[in-house]
Amino acid sequence: MCEAAENDLYAVLGASPSDTIQQLRHRYQQLVLQYHPDRLGGVCPSEAESSVRTFLEVDAAWRILSDQDSRRQYDQQRRARELKQDWPVDSTVFLEDMNWDQDECVYTYCCRCGGGFSVSEEEVEQETHRRQWDDTEEETKEGQHRGVVICCDTCSLSVYVTWPLHTKTQSLKCQE
Missing domain, CATH: 3.10.660.10 (DPH Zinc finger)
Known part of the structure; x- marks a missing residue:
């Protein structure tokens, strides 16, 4: 969870912390359809690399946010970072x-x-x-x-x- 925790996982999915698991799943599915490597036919190598990177970020965010325990832990860490701000x-x-x-x-x-x-x-x-x-x-x-x-x-x-x-x-x- 270390690298993924540096980014806001909700922002990666285009979601908010108040979204339900169904809303997160819907957003995840939309992004997977958009960035999945199997759907990249005919794009230039740099676009393909960028799409694969985005796909991996989206997938990593979903793996954490789709599990109730890991989401709770992520939310606690996220909140702790916010509270440390001025x-x-x-x-x-x-x-x-x-x-x-x-x-x-x-x-x-x-x-x-x-x-x-x-x-x-x-x-x-x-x-x-x-x-x-x-x-x-x-x-x-x-x-x-x-x-x-x-x-x-x-x-x-x-x-x-x-x-x-x-x-x-x-x-x-x-x-x-």
Whole structure:
């Protein structure tokens, strides 16, 4: 569980910790159909290698999260890592689940208190660029995710906003 625990296994499956085993299984099955090596006919070698890597990550995440005991242990370790941070993280939010505000050039997400979380397109691009720069000595994996912790504008809650490194943001450049 050591290497797989470094990544957020829920993010690997595109799921959340509150998902049921049926929801996790459904997500796993979708990803397996997409990345399984037997379904890669005719793609270039680098795409095939990337797909196989993603398939292996998805499979490793499913093996841990599909078993009740290993999932409980993983959730405890995950929670312990969150508690060691300087701020409490309420949940993980995927960038694609946030609303895009074209006028302000920000992604927004509503907080349960009625306030909101927001992250600018510029912050997303800077963090993605920083991560890619940090990984120049290592090969950047297609399936890697990056994220930032953002605080609610009203209460003390914060969320971890995550996205794949190779995701394109909403607009090419916001007009000033």
